[in-house]
Amino acid sequence: xxxxxxxxxxxxxxxxxxxxxxxxxxxxxxxxxxxxxxxxxxxxxxxxxxxxxxxxxxxxxxxxxxxxxxxxxxxxxxxxxxxxxxxxxxxxxxxxxxxxxxxxxxxxxxxxxxxxxxxxxxxxxxxxxxxxxxxxxxxxxxxxxxxxxxxxxxxxxxxxxxxxxxxxxxxxxxxxxxxxxxxxxxxxxxxxxxxxxxxxxxxxxxxxxxxxxxxxxxxxxxxxxxxxxxxxxxxxxxxxxxxxxxxxxxxxxxxxxxxxxxxxxxxxxxxxxxxxxxxxxxxxxxxxxxxxxxxxxxxxxxxxxxxxxxxxxxxxxxxxxxxxxxxxxxxxxxxxxxxxxxxxxxxxxxxxxxxxxxxxxxxxxxxxxxxxxxxxxxxxxxxxxxxxxxxxxxxxxxxxxxxxxxxxxxxxxxxxxxxxxxxxxxxxxxxxxxxxxxxxxxxxxxxxxxxxxxxxxxxxxxxxxxxxxxxxxxxxxxxxxxxxxxxxxxxxxxxxxxxxxxxxxxxxxxxxxxxxxxxxxxxxxxxxxxxxxxxxxxxxxxxxxxxxxxxxxxxxxxxxxxxxxxxxxxxxxxxxxxxxxxxxxxxxxxxxxxxxxxxxxxxxxxxxxxxxxxxxxxxxxxxxxxxxxxxxxxxxxxxxxx
Numbered sequence: 001x002x003x004x005x006x007x008x009x010x011x012x013x014x015x016x017x018x019x020x021x022x023x024x025x026x027x028x029x030x031x032x033x034x035x036x037x038x039x040x041x042x043x044x045x046x047x048x049x050x051x052x053x054x055x056x057x058x059x060x061x062x063x064x065x066x067x068x069x070x071x072x073x074x075x076x077x078x079x080x081x082x083x084x085x086x087x088x089x090x091x092x093x094x095x096x097x098x099x100x101x102x103x104x105x106x107x108x109x110x111x112x113x114x115x116x117x118x119x120x121x122x123x124x125x126x127x128x129x130x131x132x133x134x135x136x137x138x139x140x141x142x143x144x145x146x147x148x149x150x151x152x153x154x155x156x157x158x159x160x161x162x163x164x165x166x167x168x169x170x171x172x173x174x175x176x177x178x179x180x181x182x183x184x185x186x187x188x189x190x191x192x193x194x195x196x197x198x199x200x201x202x203x204x205x206x207x208x209x210x211x212x213x214x215x216x217x218x219x220x221x222x223x224x225x226x227x228x229x230x231x232x233x234x235x236x237x238x239x240x241x242x243x244x245x246x247x248x249x250x251x252x253x254x255x256x257x258x259x260x261x262x263x264x265x266x267x268x269x270x271x272x273x274x275x276x277x278x279x280x281x282x283x284x285x286x287x288x289x290x291x292x293x294x295x296x297x298x299x300x301x302x303x304x305x306x307x308x309x310x311x312x313x314x315x316x317x318x319x320x321x322x323x324x325x326x327x328x329x330x331x332x333x334x335x336x337x338x339x340x341x342x343x344x345x346x347x348x349x350x351x352x353x354x355x356x357x358x359x360x361x362x363x364x365x366x367x368x369x370x371x372x373x374x375x376x377x378x379x380x381x382x383x384x385x386x387x388x389x390x391x392x393x394x395x396x397x398x399x400x401x402x403x404x405x406x407x408x409x410x411x412x413x414x415x416x417x418x419x420x421x422x423x424x425x426x427x428x429x430x431x432x433x434x435x436x437x438x439x440x441x442x443x444x445x446x447x448x449x450x451x452x453x454x455x456x457x458x459x460x461x462x463x464x465x466x467x468x469x470x471x472x473x474x475x476x477x478x479x480x481x482x483x484x485x486x487x488x489x490x491x492x493x494x495x496x497x498x499x500x501x502x503x504x505x506x507x508x509x510x511x512x513x514x515x516x517x518x519x520x521x522x523x524x525x526x527x528x529x530x531x532x533x534x535x536x537x538x539x540x541x542x543x544x545x546x547x548x549x550x551x552x553x554x555x556x557x558x559x560x561x562x563x564x565x566x567x568x569x570x571x572x573x574x575x576x577x578x579x580x581x582x583x584x585x586x587x588x589x590x591x592x593x594x595x596x597x598x599x600x601x602x603x604x605x606x607x608x609x610x611x612x613x614x615x616x617x618x619x620x621x622x623x624x625x626x627x628x629x630x631x632x633x634x635x636x637x638x639x640x641x642x
Contacts, residue, residue, distance in 0.1 A: 230260035343378035357381035397427035562590035
């Protein structure tokens with residue numbers, strides 16, 4: 001249940017009368033229409049008339065709501081630890097725009113004593129002292145005192161911490177800012193950046209989105225920034241036009257006024273997170289920013305390779321990193337840094353990456369005789385981590401080349417468009433202007449805007465450089481086919497590595513899931529492919545959540561601790577009972593840790609291939625390992641070239 005829905009039920013539960021929608025809207029700080037929607041959602045969610053409505057307003061069904069609130073406010077739902085209670089209080093004071101909270105009400109809601117709440121607030125002043133805010137208790141109420149800028153930094157930190165170090169997404173942000181149309185803001189952000197050829201990676205997009213949501217939320221509640229820098233020093237015309245349009249979009253869409261301080265905050269936010277249309281070569285980059293930062297990036301790439309044995313030489317890293325270095329030094333000289341709510345999380349969860357960033361940061365501070373804070377160090381770590389992740393993801397992304405003559409900059413604009421829309425699926429290794437430039441490149445997908453003079457042993461899709469949005473389905477369908485081909489290639493080329501006739505059973509006389517798993521585990525143990533604890537680990541995973549879906553089951557161990565990656569197979573023409581499912585084929589996966597990438601590809605390939613009912617019918621007709629092998633080869637052969 002959403003937080004506002006729970007608050008709606010709690011408020012109605014305290015009233016012995018019918019409550020008008022306007023009153024509820026005022027109490028919950030939402031619109032009257034939202035009240036109506038929440039009531040409908042609550043009744044629909046529990047398939048009961050929990051809230052009764054009439055012309056006079058709304059009234060709670062007390063018999064039902066008592067049990068509902070009991071469940072919603074059980075020990076598992078309430079903040080339990082001191083940190084959780086602190087986060088709850090801060091969110092109430094900042095996100096809910098409450099000037100003060102009554103201590104006795106907090107005691108009742110959190111089910112703790114008065115002394116505990118007072119002690120907790122005292123600890124909060126120490127815990128959050130770095131944010132330069134203070135929690136003051138007066139007349140049995142607690143309020144937060146501090147600058148608007150520091151309050152925004154604090155709530156940004158809280159939201160990221162509550163995500164449990166996971167990557168924030170739109171749904172989570174929507175739950176935090178339920179009075180703002182997060183989806184609409186997200187679309188506005190991307191469309192504006194796309195229009196001006198600015199590129200956002202996934203982290204940068206969410207980071208900007210979070211900071212803008214905090215800015216909008218606080219601004220709408222009358223909490224504007226009133227201190228800080230106001231001068232927008234913008235030399236780049238493209239950046240100037242982007243900012244002007246973004247300011248206008250935000251003010252019109254959310255009916256707010258951005259003062260010079262707010263505009264400066266947004267400008268700094270974009271400089272720290274967004275990258276303009278990247279120069280196509282080092283020569284263009286040198287023209288843009290000069291040789292100083294290019295040489296500096298080359299130096300760091302060499303040092304990281306020497307000290308950490310990590311290769312950061314790819315231009316997809318060096319170009320945006322060089323641009324970021326220039327902006328970072330500029331901000332450092334001005335003493336105006338951008339906050340990074342994930343700094344602590346990056347430091348704790350990615351120590352090697354953060355250590356590399358510290359190494360670079362210390363050199364920058366000594367080289368330029370300036371100070372760089374931990375938040376900015378974390379941004380360096382994000383660039384480094386993103387490149388390492390890109391290299392890992394490139395193993396599964398489709399190696400792609402774009403062939404498009406660059407008349408009037410068409411090729412560059414098309415490349416940016418493809419990166420915006422397909423950057424997570426395509427590893428675009430080249431952007432060439434003539435067919436002759438394809439000779440020395442290795443790729444699986446060729447996107448071309450011109451007819452080709454010769455055939456190529458890969459997927460080829462001819463597209464128009466204009467109106468790419470009308471061609472998304474064609475490109476996306478090709479991507480899906482190529483991804484299936486890549487997964488199937490793992491299955492096909494490694495068939496005799498994964499599968500053996502000794503690990504293959506047809507119509508074994510076994511009655512239930514436990515017997516099948518025991519038998520398949522035993523034959524793996526006999527071949528010394530797994531250890532004695534393998535079966536218990538498989539059962540532990542299976543008992544947590546069934547691995548059966550449709551008419552197949554793909555059980556596997558909790559840990560990837562097999563001596564050799566192998567698959568034992570059991571096929572039944574009449575079907576095995578597997579909990580509530582009837583399955584006709586069981587693939588028991590034993591995975592060695594060194595093959596963890598292979599595990600994902602193998603799992604997805606088996607799930608995709610045997611999720612087809614027609615394939616299930618075919619496998620039920622298999623009478624030998626040879627039949628099974630032929631079936632796999634028949635259905636994993638590469639598709640014809642487009």
